[in-house]
Amino acid sequence: MDPSVLIGLAAVVGAAWGLAADRLAARWPAHEDGSIRPIDWRTPVVVLVGAAAFAGTVLRFGATPTDFGVVGIYMVALVVLFATDLDQRLLPDLITLPLIGYAVVVYLLGVSPFIATTEDLAWAIGAAVVVPAAMYLLSIPFGQGAIGQGDLKLLVSVGLLAGSGKLFYALIAGALLAGVTVGVLLFVRRISLKSYVPYGPFLIAGTIWAILALAQP
DSSP states (O other), X not given: OOHHXXXXXXXXXXXHHHHHHHHHHTTSSOOTTOOOOOSOTHHHHHHHHHHHXXXXXXXXXXXXXXXXXXXXXXXXXXXXXXXXXXXXSXXXXXXXXXXXXXXXXXXXXXXXXXXXXXXXHHHHHHHHHHHXXXXXXXXXXXXXXXSOHHHHHHHHHHHHHHOHHHHHHHHHHHHHHHHHHHHHHHHTTSSOXXXXXXXXXXXXXXXXXXXXXXXXX
16 A cells, blocks of 8 residues: 555544544543533644654554554553643553553563663663653752653653653653743733643653654664
C-alpha cells in the first residue's frame, strides 16, 4: 500500500482514538459532582493530537514492525493522558504507573527502539530518577500543586522508554509550548496571571514530538 495512504489511514484512526479519549476523559475518572462534560474546545484539540501521534508513528516507525508496536502502544496511552489532564488536570496512576513497568519490560525484552546499550540504559535510568526529583524540588517554593505528581511519574516512563536525550528535549519543547500558549491566552485575556494552567498536556505534546520527530543520536 502507498505509504501516504497508510499515513492518512493512521491519522483517521488517531483522530477517532482522540475523540474516544476525550469522551473517556469526560467520564473517567469520575467528576466529583458526577457531571459529564459535553463536547467543547478540548475535543478537537485531543482529536488533532491523536491524529498527529498515530500518523507520526506510522511515518517514523511504520517500516519496523517491532518499533512501531512499542511506540504505538505508548502513543495510545499518551493520547488518553493528554485528554484526562486537559479535562481534569489529572494524569491517572492507573496509566502512568503501568507505563513505567512497560518501559522496563520493553528494555528487558530487547525491543527498545531507543535504548540499545548499557550506557544508554544508565543514562536513561539516571534521567528518569534525577529529572523528576529535580523538578519536584524546584517546585517546592511555589507551593503545593506547582507540578503534579502525575507529571513526575510520566517523566519517569519517558526517561526509561525514550532515553535521557529525548526526555530533555521533551521537557524543553513542553516548556516552550506552554510559554507560548500561556502568553497568547494572557494577551487575549482568556486567562489571568492567577489562573492555573496544567503542564501535563504540554509535556505530553513535547514527548510526542521528541519521540517521533527527533532522530536517534
